[in-house]
Amino acid sequence: MPDLTGFHPDSYRDCEVYQSKIKKRAIMFRNHIKIAFRSLKNQPFFTLINTFGLAIGMAGSLLIGLYIYDELSYDKMFADAGRIYRIDMDIKFGGAEIKSAETAPPMAAALQRDFAEVENTVRFRILGSNLFRSSDKSANIKELSTTYVDATFFDMFGLELIDGNKETALKEANTLVMTRTAAENHFGSINVVGKSLLLNNEDTYVVTGVMEDLPKNSFLKDYSIFMAMAGNVASRENIWGSNNYFTFVKVLPATRMDHFQLQLDGLLEKYILPWAQKTFPGMTAASFAASGNYIRYHTIPLTNIHLHSDNQIEMGEKGTIQNVYILSFIGFFLIFLACVNFMNLSTAHSLKRAKEVGIRKTLGSNRIQLIVQFLTESSLISFASMILAVIVAFIALPFFNDLAGRTISIPFTEPLFYVAILLFTMVLGLFSGSYPAFVISRFIPVETLKGNGFKNGSKWNIRSMLVVFQFGIAVFLIVGTLVIFQQLQFIQNKDLGYSKEQVLVISDSYAAGQQVNAFKHEVLSLSAVKSATLSSFMPIASARSNSSFFREDAMDQKFAIQMQTWDVDHDYMKTFGMELIAGRGFNNQSVADSTATIINESTLTTLGLSAQEALGKRITEDVELGKPVFYRIIGVIKDFHYESLREDIGALGLFLNKSTGSMAVKLQTDDFASAISSIENIWNEQAPGQPFNYRFMDDAFDTSYNEERRLGNIFIVFTSLSIFIACLGLFGLAAFNAQKRTKEIGVRKVLGASVSQITFGLTTDFLKLVAIATAIALPLGWFVMNIWLQDFSYRIQISWEILAFAAFLVILIAILTVSYQSIKAAIANPVKSLKTE
Amino acid sequence: MITIIDLEKYYATEEVRTIALNKLSFKVREGEFVAIMGPSGCGKSTLLNILGLLDDPDGGSFIFNDIEVAGFNERKRAELRKHNIGFVFQSFNLIDELTVFENVELPLIYTGVKAAERKERVDAVLEKMGIMHRRKHFPQQLSGGQQQRVAVARAVVNNPKLILADEPTGNLDSSNGNEVMDLLTELNEAGTTIIMVTHSEHDAKYSHRIIRMLDGQKVTENILADYKSSVAP
Ligand SMILES: Nc1ncnc2c1ncn2[C@@H]1O[C@H](COP(=O)(O)OP(=O)(O)OP(=O)(O)O)[C@@H](O)[C@H]1O
């Protein structure tokens, strides 16, 4: 009869042997853990420093890890995100190259029509902040981020409506879809389909849909109201020269993007040239290229936009991959520092245990067992640290979010999180335990029993190298922090060419309608007000577009000037304290001034004229309608920084036109509060029911450097953490060193060494290492931070003072850390220390 | 050279108060070789620490070279010590991380001797002790007898007037021990005062006088050899 169970007597015995083997292993394992616990308990100082240091390092890197995970997750939640691209454009048309995420209105239609691979397209035309009033309310509420969008929006990004029909929503002009939060703000409910809203006191819009708030880690996160593109007349025009539409395409699966690119390159010939020839008859691809101009379209994957776009203007908040790299670097080194501490302290401590190891070895313990014993210890510490780290990270998270400007949470419900964290902990435990385990298990019994774990002589051991490494990182991070803050300081104090102090900007002054001039007039009559100006253009980084201009005597595309055109009133320059270097300012009495312009110095350079030569010359905008309007240059204004200091100052022309978007008020009082309340009173009289929003120019300026400031703050926190961890390690090491050298110190004292000589000796041993670290890290920090500074057109020089200060700081910290142990060791009574022998 | 009168030293631990030295008095003249003997725990090492200015007595008087030094603070004692006293210990107390040369050089560094002169003097002493060929070695690479010779070299390199030795042969076999005793005798004959604690009657015979102690007090004194002071008494 065949044996169906598959067992013979023999295999049964095998099994038994196997089981007893497992049992034996289990007992061994338990034994290892027991001994590990005991030995950790016997060395509370060492265990505490190790656990604490590792926990801090882990908590720091956990936070950074979550931050990076969040940065990398941008826009990945959209259905088909992998197939969505945006059409970007590099354009040079006279002047400087512009990198733009916005393209022309007919682009989307052309892609749909001509490209077989295109499944869908959608365009956004950003409207910025607008005032809305619901039919139930009397007051306006401001929405900061609104946009026109094509009706394909929902299909494109796989978005659903909570209320309304996504097939028909946004098809008709004057319809809009709003987010849940916006609906609640305006109506106090989300069942609002069919209700109407008044936009900027003028146009009525009907709500056709309500959607969930958009994900925090998406380019749409700030947007709350989407209005039907049908209401935007310009979106239907066949103009290839104005680029104001963010255009996304979804391609079919398995589309070859290199093919796609070739077709994009063909657009120039097919559409742009025929269109441009209306203005410049005879223009050809060759003549266009020969003049040094170009228009290059390319695609950027949706999921790359957040970190990889280098366009001046983006729809959402821009992150940079550089910051992700910098933070990964910091996170990695934080954890590495903590591991180094562990290795250092464990090996230092092993000297104390050398005798134990020697005895164990003589008694027959083999090397593997010893290694396992030490690894068990390090794993226990690693696990304890991880638990502590998660608690610390959890407590620190709100502060971190504040610092980083994010809304990250610890994914406690995500099983993958636990897997990752456990794996990480194990790797860390084994990694940090491996070096001490290896070193200790190598001890030769005879030597260790003699009481000396290590051979004499070699002072340049791995432990010294690790200390050098730790402090090198600390120095590097200090240099980084100092440079970032000095650059921010520099930006803040830079002479911008205009005065941003004491300037109050009242936004949405257009809401006062016809009364806006009366409002300005009344405000000017206040004694606290020196000057006031109405304009939609404020000298601060913001989304603005360029236009092409031509000199009257050189109406050739070769001489096109890309220039910003700002509509201002005659008080503009006075209010911002801008300086004329030639000519005169606007006169609001002069009719001729309505066709006059004041250009900045950068425009002079592109025109190739001196200030005096430019006066009286006329320029005209690139219009295809044949009958150009000429503007006479009546003045030249000193360059002022109106974009971020990352950019060079571009060409700019001021035009005397009614533009009532905001009103800037220059105050001449220190009592801001009462000045503001007087202005608010006037506003409420002139524009009843309209929100009064204001901010100070210098605050607005500061917020445009938020990303840098965040980076600076993150740097400060993690630099401090890494210094703290390094010092913890140094402190522990100094303690063990002093302990190990008790006898030596005693002998030296007997031979006549003074307390200060001993302290000095013990301290300089460590300082030498720190000094080496500094010498290596300073040039490195200088080099890397110079790369970072390249991003700014206007930047500081890294001075030797910064480097000296970093060196001074780290050495001071090291001295303070070490000297406690050194002094303690130096004042000990030699009679006692020699007695312990 | 040394006069102690009613010297007292107590050790107060948690429960017991030990009287380590109990009104101990004696004199040591310049150039003398004195051995101190007594059972374990009778206070010999305590006495030597006080004589070596490593520790301060709790009572009584200690006159060193006509100066009352009882009550001196740590800094003053250290100053006096490094110029006048050399130590030899039972456990050698060499610094493991330093070579033979560097170990012997240490006292000269602390008394501020210039590098060139240090080298000369250390070499001279090493030559005299017969360990010149070992000058680059580390203590762990030497035998016990060699280590103790290095310790003696280190004790005398500063030309101290007084050498204090606490069981210098305690860790050595008899032939190595005899060598060390011969060295000390030589030094004494050259004029150095020596006070040595020992358990060995054999070693004690090298001295001029044996002071026997019990429970922190002197019990007897045997004069072994005629001692003629180089200085008028
Ligand atoms: N630091 C101390 N704290 C408490 N008691 C001490 C201390 N040092 C010495 N004693 C006690 O003082 C007494 C004298 O000790 P000492 O070391 O002088 O003895 P000893 O004569 O040198 O002994 P041995 O021959 O064993 O070296 C002993 O009872 C000892 O226990």
Ligand SMILES: [Mg+2]
């Ligand atoms: Mg003793």
